[in-house]
Amino acid sequence: HKKHLLLTVCLMWKVRGFSLHLFLLAGVQSNGWSIHVPSDVTGELGKMVVLPCTFTHPYKTFDRTLTAIWRIKEPYNGTVVFKCTSQSASELCKTAVSYKNKYKLFGNPRHKDLSIRIDNLTWSDSERYFCRVELSGDIHDKYESRNGIKLHLIAAPRIINITVSSNGDHTFQARCTAEGEPAPTLTWSSPHHSNLTSVTSTSHRVTKELRYLTHDGKYTCTAVNSHGRAEGAVYFYKFRASNSSFFMILIFVPLGIKVLVLLVILSLTHCQKRVLTFLTSSTTRPQQQDSTYENFDRRHSSSQSLPTERPTARCS
Template sequence: MSLGSRASPGFYTNTSLQEVGIKGESAMLPCTFSSRTPSYNGTIVVIWRTKKAFLGPLIFQCSIMNSTSGNHSSNNCTEWDRETHRYRLVGDPRRYNLSLQIRNVAYDDKKFYYCRVELRNIRGESWTDKTGTNFTVVARPRIIRLTLSGNVSVGRSLECVVEGLPLPSITWVRPEKNEMPTPEETKYAEQDQIQSKLSVSQNGTYTCRAQNEYGQDAEELHVGEKPSETQRTIILLLLGLLLLLGLGIAAVIFMHRRYKGSLACWKVTTRDQMNPANTHHNGPSEVASKGKSEDSCTYADIQFSPEEKKGNEKRRTPIPTKEDVTYATVVTQTKK
């Protein structure tokens, strides 16, 4: 703590020359004062500026009523500022504490901060810290991305990009659990990022680990035959579709063969030798035909011929034969 500037006899303040905030977290800038009038009744005004003590940007201002009667109706110092909602007092000015809270610290918060207090009911009773508090911002390590590039034929490599301030040290853990410092590091244009690459020589789980004085972070990536959950789902779906397709093809082949083997192909011809008027038929006339080619058909020639009785004999008209054709002869008689 350092002694602040004196505004009037017996009126002093103490501030911190150096404070550190962690990115994304809350920080406090301490500031206290003392007064020669401890029994002061009236309004206390608190002001915080950056960059310059008197003319710098105003980031926070509040007022509170100090009264021995207990009337503290005027108090907006514990509320977040209306513009950014990031600043408020964590100290109580009635107890000489002007400490400021900054939430969600960012790199842009790195600057000098100055506190000021005014006792409005006492003329000239005010004080401004002319030294200021130098506020710096650091960051815990955070792995931004861990990716695999290349393939087996041209070579594979892992890339680990890490955020942190001070810049973290990076350690790789190979599948055989051997730890090794990063073989190659590249600093990014950003002040808080660093990149590390590692050649991949075998399948397995690789770990990128980053560490600085404010913390550490680690991330794993599996390289090789172990598919991810999404990949496993896609593979199972493809296998299911292939199985259904195979079953469908098998069913079609089975039905085709069964249908082919059970077809009966008939070609029926008639010859009417009883009525000369039917001689306009030039050879057998087809009555019904279905199925396949003639080579696989069974032919049935149905002939109608008159009975010529010679005793008990019946005359049959001979049927011409043909190679590779099976004939079934059906002889009918007319009723008397």
């Protein structure tokens, strides 16, 4: 309203002849604008939610460029997470900005509906949202919600981590971390009842520690809120020095047997190679002697055919 009033005063000062007409026109435009949004919307973590926003403008028909914008955190200067533009009444609003591609137009801006859908809700989506419409023309009209919509998230409990650890003083503790909205209540159940616990929480996340574990067994962490229940368990067995020798026997006796078997196999393989070598050498030597003898006999036989050889040179 202040912008339209300032524009009217300036135009009246510049063009006196049309001052009354311009004042009436600006008044109609100013009174014809409105945006309707709920103050709060609730969505479930990991699912989708629709943020409704409808508006009115002073024109009976409008066939020029229309732009729909959604911001977060604060109006006018907040971060733009969605923007689309329609050039004419027959054209759909084309998306120009969609942060992480999770914001989609749900309404029809040409039907005065700027509603959007947010997919796969995460904790970071819990913000305040502001819708805005811009109509281009002789006077560039812009209108934005001032209070916006606060998006609240709900979530059933989920166990994020559950561990057992040791301190420098050789004591043990179990730690369970869970998240949910509202923040869940954590409860430990153990073989031995103990009230020595500590709790820390940040926003939708809670950690509860069970101190000085002394009994072996199963330790269960239960997380509960108004939307559900979750459980996680860890098994604790304290190592005792009296059982160390038995434990070492269980490890090294099978290992020693395997090493002994391997040595026997290697010894047998080596002996087998030596036997084969001996047999091979014993069978090849006579063949070489026979061959030499045959060659000698052949040389001797061939010498008989020589006419100059004397009979006394023959070997019986």
